[in-house]
Amino acid sequence: MRSMIRKIASEFVQSQTAIRIVVLLMASAPIAVLGQGAAVVSPELHNGGSVTFRLERPGAHEVLVTLAGLEIPLKMTQAQGVWEVTSAPLASGTYWYSYLVDGKAELDPLNADVMPSYAYLNSVVRIPGLGTEHWERANVPHGEVHHHFYESRIAKGLPEGRSEYFVYTPPGYEARASTSYPTLYLLHGLSQGAADWTVMGGANFVLDNLIAQGKAKPMLVVMPLGYGDMAVASKKPSDNDFGPLFASNNALFREVLLTEIVPRVESEYRVDKKREGRAIAGLSMGGLQSLDIGLNTKAENRASEFAWVGGFSAAAPFLQRPAVSGQASGLRLL
Numbered sequence: 001m002r003s004m005i006r007k008i009a010s011e012f013v014q015s016q017t018a019i020r021i022v023v024l025l026m027a028s029a030p031i032a033v034l035g036q037g038a039a040v041v042s043p044e045l046h047n048g049g050s051v052t053f054r055l056e057r058p059g060a061h062e063v064l065v066t067l068a069g070l071e072i073p074l075k076m077t078q079a080q081g082v083w084e085v086t087s088a089p090l091a092s093g094t095y096w097y098s099y100l101v102d103g104k105a106e107l108d109p110l111n112a113d114v115m116p117s118y119a120y121l122n123s124v125v126r127i128p129g130l131g132t133e134h135w136e137r138a139n140v141p142h143g144e145v146h147h148h149f150y151e152s153r154i155a156k157g158l159p160e161g162r163s164e165y166f167v168y169t170p171p172g173y174e175a176r177a178s179t180s181y182p183t184l185y186l187l188h189g190l191s192q193g194a195a196d197w198t199v200m201g202g203a204n205f206v207l208d209n210l211i212a213q214g215k216a217k218p219m220l221v222v223m224p225l226g227y228g229d230m231a232v233a234s235k236k237p238s239d240n241d242f243g244p245l246f247a248s249n250n251a252l253f254r255e256v257l258l259t260e261i262v263p264r265v266e267s268e269y270r271v272d273k274k275r276e277g278r279a280i281a282g283l284s285m286g287g288l289q290s291l292d293i294g295l296n297t298k299a300e301n302r303a304s305e306f307a308w309v310g311g312f313s314a315a316a317p318f319l320q321r322p323a324v325s326g327q328a329s330g331l332r333l334l
Contacts, residue, residue: 155253203223
């Protein structure tokens with residue numbers, strides 16, 4: 001995710017467009033003390049990047065660790081009721097994981113650092129690098145992350161009809177009252193939320209650092225809640241009703257973005273309102289939405305709202321749009 005943010009930002013600089021975000025601090029991992037007085041720590045980081053995971057489940061028959069980046073879960077072994085496994089060395093970065101206890105997913109009860117998700121249970125472990133990483137706070141000027149709530153007339157299933165979006169403004173934004181900035185609309189993946197780009201990706205720090213290094217021009221980044229129908233947020237691609245619901249969700253979100261979010265942002269912030277000043281990019285579900293929103297307006301005989309479009313790990317198997325006036329409308333990549 002972070003390498004994607006850097007790529008988006010660097011390429012976006014050459015073609016001009018923008019980003020914004022929020023930060024959560026990593027909570028320290030709690031320690032469980034067993035009746036024998038032995039402390040159980042999980043996750044435990046080691047020199048070289050390996051991690052030991054532990055879970056107290058004396059009655060379990062099998063416990064696995066599903067870890068981001070690994071195709072095969074780690075098989076844990078048990079000693080005195082505590083299951084344990086140590087991973088191979090991991091590259092620096094943020095990893096999500098969960099336990100499979102006799103086939104049922106569980107969070108790590110000893111780890112307070114959790115990845116928010118509507119559909120999955122994921123604890124988080126962060127492997128430090130040798131120096132300051134691109135997504136970490138550095139001694140450079142910092143932008144700000146603003147959190148907005150609004151009532152949506154289009155999106156379905158929102159609590160009290162309220163949706164949200166975050167906006168990153170670059171360092172010096174308030175001081176440059178006459179400057180208009182390009183804008184990047186950055187879209188998250190399925191089951192994720194508006195804050196994920198900052199919580200898991202550190203997108204605001206990525207931009208701060210790139211701008212300070214002269215590798216990115218100052219820009220705004222808008223990170224919206226990417227659902228037109230909240231019913232899809234808790235779904236998985238294997239669910240029988242996923243395909244039609246996913247397509248309907250994306251069609252509704254398209255209208256949410258173009259008729260509710262973009263006009264609000266452009267009335268509240270000093271941004272370049274021309275097509276050349278807007279970019280859209282996303283990951284997974286957000287990658288498909290970016291391709292759909294950024295490209296398909298041309299197929300409908302009107303100019304695209306975005307001059308720059310990026311779809312990363314886009315949900316290609318679901319490249320479809322719901323039927324319109326009784327006729328199928330497939331996604332056209334132009």
